[in-house]
Amino acid sequence: MYPFKFHRPATVRQAAGLLGRLEDAKLLAGGHTLLPVMKQRLASPAHLVDLSRIEGLAGIEAKGRSLAVGAMTTHAEVADSGVVRAAIPALADLAGQIGDPAVRHRGTLGGSLANNDPTADYPAACLALDATIVTSKRRIKADDFFQGLFQTALEPDEIIVRVLFPIPKKAAYVKFRNQASRYALVGVFVARRPSEVRVAVTGAGTDGVFRMAAFEQALKARFAPKSLDGLTVPAEGLSSDIHASADYRAHLIGVLARRVVEAANKAV
Amino acid sequence: MTRPSLTKISLTVNGKAISASVDPRTLLVTLLREELGLTGTHVGCDTSQCGACVVHVDGKAVKSCTMLALTADGRAVVTIEGLAAEGAPLHPMQEAFRDNHGLQCGFCTPGMIMTAIDIVNRKGHELDDRTIRDELEGNLCRCTGYQNIVKSIAAGAKAMASA
Structure with a gap:
């Protein structure tokens, strides 16, 4: 896996802001496609925006x-x-x-x-x-x-x-x-x-x-x-x-x- | 490319509070094995197919080769080492694998046992063959042909009820 910067926004608005502002950012949800392809170096985003700590996205x-x-x-x-x-x-x-x-x-x-x-x-x-x-x-x-x-x-x-x-x-x-x-x-x-x-x-x-x-x-x-x-x-x-x-x-x-x-x- | 900067995380592993500084790329299994020395959790395929790396995160079985250590920040992780204290009697599911010859080379066994306990947590103590075989979908064994693993899990599930 190539290095990336990890972001953990608390709201959807913050997450969307990060996506808009950062070059080459990807969202991390459960990670069961993204992490395997990053391990294979088929994807190498510069930034990961983690959705796991945003309240209200699950239910x-x-x-x-x-x-x-x-x-x-x-x-x-x-x-x-x-x-x-x-x-x-x-x-x-x-x-x-x-x-x-x-x-x-x-x-x-x-x-x-x-x-x-x-x-x-x-x-x-x-x-x-x-x-x-x-x-x-x-x-x-x-x-x-x-x-x-x-x-x-x-x-x-x-x-x-x-x-x-x-x-x-x-x-x-x-x-x-x-x-x-x-x-x-x-x-x-x-x-x-x-x-x-x-x-x-x-x-x-x-x-x-x-x-x-x-x-x-x-x-x-x-x-x-x-x-x-x-x-x-x-x-x-x-x-x-x-x-x-x-x-x-x-x-x-x-x-x-x-x-x-x-x-x-x-x-x- | 961004230079990796270390990020501090805190979690509990087998009931113990742990703090670590990790490169964001660190997988949960790498943290467990290489930083904490908990080598009972294995890496088999490294592609989330084989289940040798299964641990519990907040009580649920997950493949620790397909989860960032950062994602475990603030969570409770249990590995095969956390099932029974050193020198103490084995966990009933471990005992059942021993009694029923549920392992040969032993490589898949930690993942099998962590998955087995997760099955019992979700499906109860009376497990039929069909259920066990369906639930073992994500755990591969190259030695046993599964026959004795299925027997072990059925016995271990019953034993856990009286433990």
Whole structure:
């Protein structure tokens, strides 16, 4: 790891100020992506701005028709929360499948979203649930937030504060894990909302998380695995690597989409 | 590049108050092993996969190779050395690993035991095989095939109830 200067602001405003003022500064949340890449010298920020001592960034609250989860809330807290389990059980299931128990004690929702790893789980939940990402400056809809591999709508001095998840009628997440990394080889999140059905796919796109419009249309007419009969997924635009070819990923999306709809129907 | 300046931190390690001046880059595991001489916590993969470095921070199992020592400032850390005083009887989970032949080379064992106690803290004393195996996702063992580790944890969890 290359040297850096460590900052520990007490408020979001101070943290945003540091980000704006310092050259080459990065936020440190749970550190479970940032520290490994710094150890590998793939990243070498001159400044780290630690978010762990800012009050009010972690926490879970059901607010009317949506669930608010603070940016510094850990995966373990989401997985074990009775409030999340009651409001959006699929979200608790998803959080409980990230990494391993020790990783879930450190990794955070905000960190995962800001990083926007193309194989991370949370981006699929945000996109399928039509979540709103609340930052230090504004509110960003999930549809506008994710902008490609490791790219988001966040400005250099903008910090995620919390995420608002509208509570769906039904939802589920099914993930085909890479056995070594525990990331999603392919993960599909489906949400049946009052006005629409959304299907979000992670792990597969060369441009990161994306929605499956054809599946959404078919499922809106009738929310059942059978509605997907005859629909195939083109391999174009899907990633190909040592773990799986684009064709294999395309096939998996179809299989997992059927399973996830079945799971969502069973969950209620 | 910024020149490293030492930062002072205070924490408790195995119940003892510790103060140290660290380069911000120092990982928690490096502080434990190299500054405090607590070499029971191991570094296996150094990439947060293997779990040989698991310690408890404020009562929760974490991988100490993927946490800055600075992040532990003001917190309570427990390592394998903190489970039982030297010369005193072993912690029931340690005893269970010995009784059930839960280790061979022993390299992964400190992490296994710290994870095992965390499982009991979260899931209680009656643990089935499925639960233990799922919860051991982040702890790798290259010798045992896990069979006896799973047995050890089930036995240790029960023993902790009566300890």
